[in-house]
Amino acid sequence: MQITRQADYAIRAVLYISKLPGNERAATSQIAKEQKIPPSFLAKIISQLSIAGLLQTSRGARGGVTLAKNPQDISLLDVVEAIDGPIALNECVHDDSACNLNDDCPMRPIWCEVQEELVNKLQKTNFAQFLNES
Helix, strand or coil: CCCCCHHHHHHHHHHHCCCCCCCCCEHHHHHHHCCCCCCCHHHHHHHHHHCCCCEEEEEECCCCCEEECHHHHCCCCHHEEEEEHHCCCCHHHHCHHCCCCHHHHHCCHHHHHHHHHHHHHHHCHHHHHHHCCC
């Protein structure tokens, strides 16, 4: 499994905004430049993160982007799922009828276990944990 480039960019943008002092806002052009994200692509990402309730945006001379929640209240899972939707290593993990082997499949329990571990790790990892790292 590989997260999409869009989810990677979203994580980088949220991390950048998390590191801003106080309630400082960042211009999307500033984020795009410093994080090497194509500006038009970042605009779409910011919109999705805003709809998900993770970012707040404001227009105008004093506008910009800021977090809608505290960094400790935003997990990696929140950002990835806001962009890519629910994580699914295999379609049978969410829908056991998706496979014609159903209960006879020796792989389904492994996929379910690995997905649960991944989701738990992403859920437990929040952006406050990265604030003291360079």
